[in-house]
Amino acid sequence: MKSIQAVTYPVLFQDKAYQKLSKLVEVNNYSTLFIMVDENTFEHCYPKFIRNLATDKRIELIEIESGEINKNIETCIGVWNAITELGGDRKSLLITLGGGVITDLGGFVASCFKRGIDFVNIPTTLLSMVDASVGGKTGVDLGVLKNQIGLFANPEMVIVDTDYLTTVTEREIKSGTAEIIKYGVTYDVNLFNEIKNNKNLDIKDLIFRSIEIKNEVVLQDPKEQNLRKILNFGHTLGHAIESFYLESEDKENLTHGEAIAIGMVCECFMSAKLLGFPIEKVNEVKEVVLNIYDKITLLKDDFSAIMELLKHDKKNINGQVNFVLLNDYENHQIDCKVPEELIVESMEFYNS
């Protein structure tokens, strides 16, 4: 499979990628390789990774606990201290091996350690492969506010190896699928139709096409002035719902994809009401979502807390929530103001 050239680095696929990584390590003469894993990727992904890496450099493992709940600045402090104690210097390389928590947090940790060391991302979940391979976003949560602290920073290389997907749960695969649906409805309806028809899906192709789309979008609009905002489709309300479930002690957390899938259904509904997005397409998206994900019922009593979280969305300006909505598939409109009643109505539509 050929590679994808992101703005300053390549996204490499499957086994040959490890040769390139070994070469990178050699050429840059890194002093130490710090491999960041969690307990799951250490057990299931690290053995393959280390077998494929050819280097005589010192290797140190940094293990953090899995889970979004640990994607915070306190975990970063722990990692910074660990790297310091292990003698990390400016010529150290940090390699992240894991899902979005590991890649987002690891990129942030590397970018701030001694004002920046190189890093390489190896996403091991479908979500992180299709979402975090390009775009340069790093960051951690502040309390329940997702990615509130972070910065833009590019890795030296990304390796996408679908072998790692055999190690993750069905639920995690579904979580990544939501992002593929997003690329489909906002940018390439053929991709959406593939998911909808759900026949002979080749996961490698879906991943490649998703990364290709995100890369096209980011290269065309690196500063998120217009087109890149489509990547937020479903995420404005979706993030608020995700945060709400994360902070609710009596509710099970949703995966990112489960929350974003609900967000997409709701934002399609808002699009229909505000921009004339065809109602049959709203129903189509809802049907695809409900075919994949269990129905969650959003309680009326919870609406106000979700609305409150919406106010902290990173894209808000002057307290005004900004949605990116759809005129049609592959046709978006940015900076849409949505009345509170319509946001509530959209959640009721999802529930119905």
Add this chain to the structure above:
Amino acid sequence: MKSIQAVTYPVLFQDKAYQKLSKLVEVNNYSTLFIMVDENTFEHCYPKFIRNLATDKRIELIEIESGEINKNIETCIGVWNAITELGGDRKSLLITLGGGVITDLGGFVASCFKRGIDFVNIPTTLLSMVDASVGGKTGVDLGVLKNQIGLFANPEMVIVDTDYLTTVTEREIKSGTAEIIKYGVTYDVNLFNEIKNNKNLDIKDLIFRSIEIKNEVVLQDPKEQNLRKILNFGHTLGHAIESFYLESEDKENLTHGEAIAIGMVCECFMSAKLLGFPIEKVNEVKEVVLNIYDKITLLKDDFSAIMELLKHDKKNINGQVNFVLLNDYENHQIDCKVPEELIVESMEFYNS
């Protein structure tokens, strides 16, 4: 006084600068201005600042506790939470009003909040005026390790107003003087001679010239490949000494300048031994330093702890400490390896 154009922003002097700031706020239509102060700058600097700022934007004060001990990631978390609770968004502007702790930490806080908001620095101490006005370094300490966590980020504008210097102690003025001496011995011996002769010193001129020198150096070598390393002169050993006093419970902390002054004397001595830097100039630097600063006696028992801290210097590679030393005034050599015994000997020379 004319302004200095740093890489992407201006350094503006005295009262007219506030008009430019008011204009910047208007042009960029910021949603909220967050002014970061400590208890001292709130009392002594904020009244003048706010009198001179012409804006109808919402203004929120963020007060942190003064002192290097608070230049850490925990303080950042407190500020991020405060800005979040006060409704900070991507169009917020952070204005730092204080010494190096405030400007370094504030720049880091702004650069990581929602992946980066604009900031303006208004240094109020001599040290932060001459050291932090250009160069783009932001950061905080990790434990006793100075500036271990941070990144390069440029403010929108820097305002240097020497009126604020009337609010700081004699000891703080002396702390900044060490950096001026550094610019002198490494880049402009006339500046060093002015300090040495100590007659009719015009502090405004010294500040202007210091910023001008640092700016020339940074523009010529933004990536710290060679010339920029002169800015670390005296700092390699100086930082270790500063950290050592910071972490010693039974010793009074040194100011940054006091530690760097010792570092410069020691590194001049190393330069003499390794590079033939003239011994009479070593003595000249030592004399100037001891004319300004009280003599500190470095205890033999403390040498090993200081050597240990040296090993965490950010410039080290593969555990090897890298000094920038002098062949002569205005003539440096980078990446000098110094035997441990000579480092110890240099501290004994300072003591003698």
